[in-house]
Each structure stands twice: as structure tokens, then as C-alpha cells.
Amino acid sequence: MKISDIVELGLWPKSKKTTSQKGISELEELGYNLFYIGKNADLYTCPGEEAKVLLVRTDRCSVFDIPLNLEIEGKGILQTAISNSGAKFAKESGIRTAILSQNVDEKLKIYPRCQLMELCKPLEAEIDGDIVQFELIFRNYLTGSLFEACQNGKDPYGLELSSNLSQWHKFETPIFTPTTKGLKDEPLNSAKVRETFPEIVSSLEKLFKDFTKYAHDNGIVVVDTKFEIFVNSKGEWVLGDEVLTPESSRFISLENFEAGNYISMDKQILRNFAKKNSWKEKAKDLKPGQKLDVEVPASIKDEILNGYSTIKERLSK
Incomplete structure (x- = not known):
């Protein structure tokens, strides 16, 4: 399948720039063709006519949506192993994901970085007169931006939380704090989004509760999780590639x-x-496509890798 076919199916946004660069030779020789270079992963079209793509994770890094001239070997x-494990947990809970069970040949050197993905488009709906895409977020603890909002007497999600709650307050049951997905994520009224997608929200709420317990039993505290929802060619809703991973969740070791x-x-x-x-300030001068040159000590890189390794070991399915 060619990128033009993907665009014609309405499963790839025309606004996203594709590339004509050649990808990894062992994939290109098998008929996989690089068509998109992301901040942390690359996408390839697949041989054949099925509506699917190959995602290949790299060691590239980004932060605050700033592309960095940094790789952590x-x-x-x-990340791929954790993503596969999270997708397996979701599938065992009866929830579809865009990650397909089939994969590239295990003999390929690139195999541990690969996921075959069903081609999907983002879930959209009208909220308060605007057509928006969604990030569906569940929280077990009060912290971060929501804690700051409560302290300032703000109620961005219509949850009527008390301003007297302390940071790291544990909610009796997870709270639902949806946002739009875009250049800037805007809070949405929790009740309105529930009314719009009752089956999706209730299914994800149960998944989040079950995963929180599973993670705690295996030595990981789940602070919160973001789910991104897509629609496949059959019109079914599915989870994206970051399902219950460090890229979509905040994990803290129990100890x-x-x-x-x-x-x-x-x-x-x-x-x-x-x-x-001050990387945010330095990044303001970046030109389109340019990466921020940074230097990161080996100790920071090792701390990041140790965190991912611990998550993989404790949460692997």
C-alpha cells in the first residue's frame, strides 16, 4: 500500500508531512517503505493491500514536544516491549488496540523495535460547538496541573473538587479529566464527554482500575494514564500504540x-x-525541522533506562 492510498482512505491527515527519504535497508528490501519520521518513531508502509503500517521506535528523544539532538541507546x-505488554493487558480485558498481534520476521535485526499497526483515524466529536479530538485521562491522585487549579479555586473539568485537598490526595475512585488533543490540550467538561462516549469511558475506567491493581501488586504505583482513541476502517474504536506505557502514564515504584x-x-x-x-526557552529559536542540541549526563540517561527496565520487568505480561 502506498501513502497516496492511505491518504485516499482518509486514514492519514493531509497536514502531516511525509518524507521521501529511504529507511532501514533490511525493511526497504522487504517492501516496507519509510513515509513518516516522527520525533521518536518512524512509520513505514507495508507490502500488500491491507490497511496497516509498521511503526519502528528509535532511541531518539523529545521533551515538551521539542525534538532533541539526543539518543538514549x-x-x-x-519502550516497544512495554507497549506490547500494555496492549496485551488491554486485549485480555476485551479492549481493541491498533497494535496488531502479527509482526515482522523475528529474525530481522530491527524486530525488537517494530509494531505492526492497524491504520486508524483519531476519534472526533462535537463538544460545545467545536469538532475536537480527545485525550481521555484518568487520575488516581491529585497532583500536577490539577492540584494547582484546585489551589487557585479553578474547576477545569466540572468535578467540583474541594480546594482543601492536599497534594497526592488519593481519590476513592479514579477521576476522569478529558482534554482536547492538539497543539494545546484544553480541559473538557468530564460529564459532557461521558455523555458523548458512555461505553468508551466506562470501558476505559474499568481497564484503568484493573491495571492500577495489577501494577500495585507488582510494585508500581499508577498516578494517572492518558488514553488516545482511534477509529478503524470498520468504524470500531480502538486504543492507539501508547497503551499503559511510560509515554502515556505516570509510574512510580511502590518503594x-x-x-x-x-x-x-x-x-x-x-x-x-x-x-x-531552560530547554523551552532555548527551543523558541528553533527553525521548522530543527532539533535542539542538548548535553545530558550519563547518570540521567542511566536513570531513565533503569526506570524503563524496572517497568518492563515488573509489568510484563
């Missing part, structure tokens, strides 16, 4: 959490380093 393989050390075992480590070194 081994990160892509770990750290109980000790009051609330450092997430994921890209938060790199985010903290980025804030300390």
Missing part, C-alpha cells in the same frame, strides 16, 4: 512512593532536567 527497544519520593520512572526525569536547563 536501548530506549526504543524497552519510592511509600517513602514519599514521587519521581516518575519515565520521561519526567528528562523533563525535570529540561526545566533546570
Whole structure:
């Protein structure tokens, strides 16, 4: 299938720029053709007529949507393994994902970085007169931007949370805090989104609760999780490629959490380093397609890899 076929099916946004660069030779020789270079992963068209693509994770890094001139060796393989495990958990819970059970030949050197994906388009609906795409977020704890909003007397999701709640307050049952998906994620009224997608939200709420328990039993505290929903060629809703992973969730080891050390075992480590070194300010001068040159100590890279390794070991299905 060619990229023109994918666009014609309405399963690839025309606004996303494709590439004419050649990809990894062992894939290109088998009929997989590179067509999109993302911040952290590349996409290939697949031989044959099926509506699917091959996602290949790299060791490239980004933070706050800033592309970085930085690679952390081994990160892509770990992320792929965690993604496959999260997708398996969802599938065993009866929820479809865009990740297909079939894959490329295991003998290929690139195999541990690959996922065959069903071609899908983002879920869209009208909310308050606007057509929007969604990030469906569930939280077990009050922290981050929502804690700050509560402290300032704001109610971005219509949940009527008390301003007296302390940071890291654990909710009796997970709260639902949906946002739009775009250049800037805008909070949406929780009840309105539930009314729009009652079956989707209730299914994901159960998945989140079940996964929270499974993770806790295996030494990981799940702070929150973001689900991105797509629609396949059959009109069915499916989860995307980041299902219950460090890219879509905040994970803290149980031993750290109980000790009051609330450092997430994921890209938060790199985010903290980025804030300390003013990467957001430096990135303002970047030209389109340009990457920010950064230097990251080996100790930070090792901390990130150790976090991903621990998540993989404890949560693998």
C-alpha cells in the first residue's frame, strides 16, 4: 500500500508531512517503505493491500514536544516491549488496540523495535460547538496541573473538587479529566464527554482500575494514564500504540512512593532536567525541522533506562 492510498482512505491527515527519504535497508528490501519520521518513531508502509503500517521506535528523544539532538541507546527497544505488554493487558480485558498481534520476521535485526499497526483515524466529536479530538485521562491522585487549579479555586473539568485537598490526595475512585488533543490540550467538561462516549469511558475506567491493581501488586504505583482513541476502517474504536506505557502514564515504584519520593520512572526525569536547563526557552529559536542540541549526563540517561527496565520487568505480561 502506498501513502497516496492511505491518504485516499482518509486514514492519514493531509497536514502531516511525509518524507521521501529511504529507511532501514533490511525493511526497504522487504517492501516496507519509510513515509513518516516522527520525533521518536518512524512509520513505514507495508507490502500488500491491507490497511496497516509498521511503526519502528528509535532511541531518539523529545521533551515538551521539542525534538532533541539526543539518543538514549536501548530506549526504543524497552519502550516497544512495554507497549506490547500494555496492549496485551488491554486485549485480555476485551479492549481493541491498533497494535496488531502479527509482526515482522523475528529474525530481522530491527524486530525488537517494530509494531505492526492497524491504520486508524483519531476519534472526533462535537463538544460545545467545536469538532475536537480527545485525550481521555484518568487520575488516581491529585497532583500536577490539577492540584494547582484546585489551589487557585479553578474547576477545569466540572468535578467540583474541594480546594482543601492536599497534594497526592488519593481519590476513592479514579477521576476522569478529558482534554482536547492538539497543539494545546484544553480541559473538557468530564460529564459532557461521558455523555458523548458512555461505553468508551466506562470501558476505559474499568481497564484503568484493573491495571492500577495489577501494577500495585507488582510494585508500581499508577498516578494517572492518558488514553488516545482511534477509529478503524470498520468504524470500531480502538486504543492507539501508547497503551499503559511510560509515554502515556505516570509510574512510580511502590518503594519510592511509600517513602514519599514521587519521581516518575519515565520521561519526567528528562523533563525535570529540561526545566533546570531552560530547554523551552532555548527551543523558541528553533527553525521548522530543527532539533535542539542538548548535553545530558550519563547518570540521567542511566536513570531513565533503569526506570524503563524496572517497568518492563515488573509489568510484563
